[in-house]
Amino acid sequence: MALLELQDLRFAWPGQMQAVLDIDSLRIEGGERLFLRGPSGSGKSSLLALIGGLVQPQQGSLRCLGEELTRLSGPKRDRFRADHLGVIFQQFNLLPWLDVRANVLLPCRFSKRRAQRAGPAADAAEALLRGMDLESELWTRRADQLSVGQQQRVAAARALIGQPELVLADEPTSALDTDRRDNFLDLLFAQCEEAGSALLFVSHDQQLAERFDRQLDLASINRAGAPS
Amino acid sequence: MTLPSLAIRSLANRRFAIGLTVLTIALSIALLVLVEQLRSEVREGFYRSVSGTDLIVGARTSPVQLLLYSVFGLGEATNNVSWESYQALSGTAEVAWAVPISLGDAHQGYRVVGTEAGFFDHYRYADRQPLEFAHGARFDDLFDVVLGHQVARKLDYALGDEIVLAHGTTRVSLQQHDNLPFTVSGILAPTGTPIDQQLYISLTAHEAIHIGWQNGMPRPGANLSDEQARAMAERLTPDSVTAILLGLTTRAAVFGLQRRVNDYRQEALSAVLPGIALQQLWRITGLAEQILRVVAALVVLSGLLGMLTVLLTTLNERRREMAILRANGARPLQIAGLLVFEAGLLAAAGIALGLVMAFAVQAIAAPWLLSTVGVNLAVSWPSALLWKLLGGIWLAGLIVGTVPALMAYRRTLADGMQVRM
Numbered sequence: 020m021a022l023l024e025l026q027d028l029r030f031a032w033p034g035q036m037q038a039v040l041d042i043d044s045l046r047i048e049g050g051e052r053l054f055l056r057g058p059s060g061s062g063k064s065s066l067l068a069l070i071g072g073l074v075q076p077q078q079g080s081l082r083c084l085g086e087e088l089t090r091l092s093g094p095k096r097d098r099f100r101a102d103h104l105g106v107i108f109q110q111f112n113l114l115p116w117l118d119v120r121a122n123v124l125l126p127c128r129f130s131k132r133r134a135q136r137a138g139p140a141a142d143a144a145e146a147l148l149r150g151m152d153l154e155s156e157l158w159t160r161r162a163d164q165l166s167v168g169q170q171q172r173v174a175a176a177r178a179l180i181g182q183p184e185l186v187l188a189d190e191p192t193s194a195l196d197t198d199r200r201d202n203f204l205d206l207l208f209a210q211c212e213e214a215g216s217a218l219l220f221v222s223h224d225q226q227l228a229e230r231f232d233r234q235l236d237l238a239s240i241n242r243a244g245a246p247s
Numbered sequence: 248m249t250l251p252s253l254a255i256r257s258l259a260n261r262r263f264a265i266g267l268t269v270l271t272i273a274l275s276i277a278l279l280v281l282v283e284q285l286r287s288e289v290r291e292g293f294y295r296s297v298s299g300t301d302l303i304v305g306a307r308t309s310p311v312q313l314l315l316y317s318v319f320g321l322g323e324a325t326n327n328v329s330w331e332s333y334q335a336l337s338g339t340a341e342v343a344w345a346v347p348i349s350l351g352d353a354h355q356g357y358r359v360v361g362t363e364a365g366f367f368d369h370y371r372y373a374d375r376q377p378l379e380f381a382h383g384a385r386f387d388d389l390f391d392v393v394l395g396h397q398v399a400r401k402l403d404y405a406l407g408d409e410i411v412l413a414h415g416t417t418r419v420s421l422q423q424h425d426n427l428p429f430t431v432s433g434i435l436a437p438t439g440t441p442i443d444q445q446l447y448i449s450l451t452a453h454e455a456i457h458i459g460w461q462n463g464m465p466r467p468g469a470n471l472s473d474e475q476a477r478a479m480a481e482r483l484t485p486d487s488v489t490a491i492l493l494g495l496t497t498r499a500a501v502f503g504l505q506r507r508v509n510d511y512r513q514e515a516l517s518a519v520l521p522g523i524a525l526q527q528l529w530r531i532t533g534l535a536e537q538i539l540r541v542v543a544a545l546v547v548l549s550g551l552l553g554m555l556t557v558l559l560t561t562l563n564e565r566r567r568e569m570a571i572l573r574a575n576g577a578r579p580l581q582i583a584g585l586l587v588f589e590a591g592l593l594a595a596a597g598i599a600l601g602l603v604m605a606f607a608v609q610a611i612a613a614p615w616l617l618s619t620v621g622v623n624l625a626v627s628w629p630s631a632l633l634w635k636l637l638g639g640i641w642l643a644g645l646i647v648g649t650v651p652a653l654m655a656y657r658r659t660l661a662d663g664m665q666v667r668m
Contacts, residue, residue, distance in 0.1 A: 071574070073660075094578055101576025108574070111567050116260030117253075128249045129576030177575070 020085060022184060022217050023047040023070065028079035029243075030065055039065045040076070041243040045235075049184065052208065052218045054228045057237035063221045066237070067187050070219070071104060072096030084184060101130035105178030105186040105216065110194045112174030115163035119153070120144050122162050123177045133181025140180075147176035150210050152202075168199045175207050182214040190222050204230060250581060254588050257568070261561060268557045269596045275550035276601025276640070279543040281608060283633050286536055288609075288624045290529065293319070295623065296440040297521035299371020301501050304328060304336060304508055305490040310519035311528050317348065317490035318521070319441050320358045324350060327487035332514050336491060341500035344369045347488035349453045352412045352424070357398045359412050359446045361453025361488075367393075369494055372440045382406050383433035386449050389480055390473070391432035397443040397617070399434040406431050412448075412456065422465070424456045427476055439623025450488070455480045493518075547640060551647050554593055558586065558651040569659050579659045583652035590648020594641050602629070602637075 025045040031038040039062040047053055057063035068074045069081060072088055073096075081088045084103060088096060105126070113122045123144040127134035137143035148158060151172040157165060162173065171191055178186045188207070192200040204227065211218050220231065228234040258265050296318055297303075305313040306326030315321040328347075337345035346369055349361035360366075367378050367385045383406045386393055392412075394404055404410065408431045414422035429448065437443055455476045459466050471479070495501055501520060508518035569582050606626055613624040629637075 073573070094580070097576065097578040100574075106574040112571065114257075114568055114571055116256055125572075125575045128253070129572075129581075133576075 021046040021082075022049040022051070022084065023219075024080075024082045026080045026082075028069070028076050028081060030069055030074065030076040032065070032074075038077075038243045040069070040241055042066075042079075042240050043242070045240060047185070047217055047219060050212075050215055050217050052211070052232045053220065054231035054234040055219060055221045055237055056223060056225065056228065056234065057221055058223045061237045062241050062243060063189065063237055067106075067189055067221065070185075070187060071106065072100045098130075101126065102132040103184045105180075105183040107171070107174045107178045107186065107188040107191040109190040110167065110171070112177070113162035113165075113170055115161065117162060118159050119148065119162055119165065119173050120158045122173055123148060123180055125177060126180055126183075130181065133183065135181075137181040143180055144176070147179055147210065148173070150213065151176045151206050167194050168203070171195065171203060172206065175203070175210065179210050179214045179216060183216055185217045185219060186211060188218060188220045190224075191220075192222065192224065192227070200224075200227070250585055251588060253572075254585050254592070257565075257585075258589060258592065264557055264561065265593065268554050269593055269600060271553045272547075272550040272594060272597025272644075273600035273604055275543075275546040276598050276637070277604035277608065278546050279636070279640075280602060280605035280629065280633065282536075282539045282543045283636070284605065284609060284627070284629065285624070286539075287630060288627065290525075291625070292439070292623050293525055293528075294522070295373045295438075296442070297525070298373060299369065299375050299494065300492045300521055301495045301498060302493040302505060302508070302518050303490055303521060303524075304332075304493060304516055304518045307515035307517045310517065310524040311531065313490065313517055313519050314521055314524040314528070316350070317492070320444065324489045327489055328491060328516060329487050329514055330485050332511070332516060333488055333491055335513075336493065336508070339504070341495050341497070341504050342493055343496045344494045346370070346492045347450060347485075348490050348492065349450060349485065349487075350489040352414055352453070352456070354398075354410060354412050354446050355402060357395070357402075357444055357446055359392075359448060359453075361448050361450045363450055366447065366492075370442070370492070372438045372442065376438075378438070378442065379436040381434050381436040383431070386432050386447065386452070388430070388432070389449065389452050389455060389477055390427060390429045391448070391452075392429040393433040393435065393447040394431055395443040395445045395447075396435050396437040398446055399431075404431055404434075406434065412446075414460075426471060427456050427473060439617060439625075443617070450485055451480050451483055454483045454485045458483075550597065551594070551640075551643055554590065554597075554644065555647045555650060558590060558648065559654070562586075562651050562655060566658065569655055573659050579656045582659055583649075583656040586652035586655055587645055587648040590651075591641070591645045594644025594647075597644075598637050598641060 023046065025042055028040060028042045029038050030040040055063070065074070069076060070083070072091070076089060079089070083099070086099065088099065091099060114125070120141065124140055127137055127140050134140060145155070145158065153169060153172055153176070157169065162170060165173065171194070174191070192203055195203060207218070303313055303317050305317060305324065306328055308325060312322060316324050333345065333347050336342060344365055346362055346366045350358060352359040364385055370378055381396060392410065398404070409428045410431065411428050412424045414424060435442060458471055458476060458479055495504065505518040505520065508516050572582055573579070609624060609626045613626065616624050
């Protein structure tokens with residue numbers, strides 16, 4: 020059974036006539052690393068919002084872990100996201116007024132399941148931070164005192180705490196230079212493997228694509244096409 | 248639940264703006280509490296001063312005016328009560344005691360009350376407490392004077408000091424009774440009533456210092472010496488007194504006696520029940536109180552609106568924060584709850600700080616009010632009504648918090664996973 024399976028999916032933002040997504044089919048297997056190429060405006064934010072359960076499609080099916088997300092209520096979808104998904108944004112991932120460790124532990128505040136799977140939460144956070152190559156003297160600093168590269172690694176550690184089945188990454192490397200980008204990917208892959216999490220990595224940076232198990236062009240599977 | 252701890256850390260991050268908001272609310276609450284507390288305490292203070300007196304009798308005038316000039320030293324009497332009427336009243340069966348008071352003189356701005364020794368026996372204040380002497384005793388010699396506590400303290404008088412009384416009740420008196428000085432024989436213990444602000448001499452002495460006076464002036468060459476005054480005082484009966492304080496044998500008789508005094512045919516008199524006269528006074532001051540209350544309420548409202556402004560202006564900056572929380576599994580309802588919790592916390596902190604400020608002001612202002620107005624301002628626990636009011640304000644704070652909460656709720660629903668900004 021696929022980890023995530025989209026079928027005949029149509030989505031338009033509320034109040035808009037034009038659909039931004041019209042996808043025949045998209046599958047992600049458990050533990051898979053999928054590169055999804057999508058320039059801005061191609062509907063990638065909408066796709067991530069759909070998978071995250073923040074919005075509902077007008078039509079079609081979206082199954083994740085055997086659960087039909089389109090049939091779940093809003094709070095249940097929120098719960099599902101908290102339990103099974105890790106998220107990394109392009110930037111500004113962290114709450115600036117929390118220290119690094121508390122930021123990593125954030126998903127455990129909203130999901131009992133993640134907290135349970137993480138075991139002793141502080142240990143799990145520290146193991147992940149170490150795994151993302153962040154020295155212990157950074158852990159107690161406020162998140163906004165870290166460099167952008169360090170912040171992205173903290174965000175990755177946070178996305179992986181409690182071993183979610185799927186990590187959604189929305190151009191997490193776009194703010195990093197080439198060296199740091201490769202280094203970030205190395206660390207992210209290693210930790211995803213450790214956690215057994217699948218990775219859906221959305222980016223427009225073709226250079227990265229080679230390193231993934233599989234790559235897909237969003238424009239090729241999205242019949243709604245890109246307006247821009 | 249760890250959401251409150253998140254809210255508190257988020258607030259701590261914005262401590263400057265948040266601190267100012269709390270201060271704004273606190274100031275408005277302090278004003279409200281002060282207005283309410285002063286109102287009830289001032290009333291309480293007035294009631295304290297007349298607790299043992301059943302009726303006050305004076306020349307015909309309005310009850311409020313009679314009460315104010317006879318007990319509180321505010322304003323002047325327009326007319327006196329004849330000595331015959333006083334004697335007739337004190338001989339009435341229902342009257343347990345009658346204490347005459349004669350006003351019209353002062354010492355350095357403090358009123359001098361001519362009365363009888365019975366005043367010290369019968370006058371009651373607060374919970375029917377009798378007057379007590381801090382030093383010395385009541386007047387015995389013709390030219391003895393008893394001082395209220397504040398008078399002695401402010402003017403730094405001790406037993407045995409000689410003082411000169413002035414004619415008229417203004418602070419600067421042109422006419423002095425300097426031919427007949429008085430000796431301090433006693434100083435009263437503090438009462439927290441106008442008693443503390445007055446000097447007491449015997450009614451005979453009050454007459455004696457005015458021998459030979461006409462129309463508020465001494466006749467030329469009429470200044471008596473001490474010995475002459477003493478000799479004449481033997482035969483002296485006052486023509487009139489300013490007012491009479493009455494205690495009745497039974498309180499049930501009060502209305503009957505009041506009617507008889509008001510209908511007294513020999514002289515136009517007024518008898519007032521202090522409690523009822525005070526009620527009338529409150530009716531007069533009620534409008535001012537209402538205005539103060541409305542002002543205080545408006546200030547509280549502006550405090551809450553200030554909080555709303557701060558919460559709304561920071562909402563935009565915090566949009567990213569909300570999105571991060573949301574992406575990490577927070578429900579929109581939890582995010583809305585976070586904002587309502589914040590507002591509730593701010594309102595509660597403002598109310599608590601405001602109460603502390605109000606109490607501090609009361610504690611600081613109490614001695615000053617006692618010495619200038621003679622009203623004792625006890626720092627008392629707020630009334631049940633005030634607590635309800637504060638509870639209502641806190642609820643209003645929560646309701647104010649629902650505005651940004653609702654906006655954040657709708658926004659998090661519309662923003663999707665990531666804020667596009």
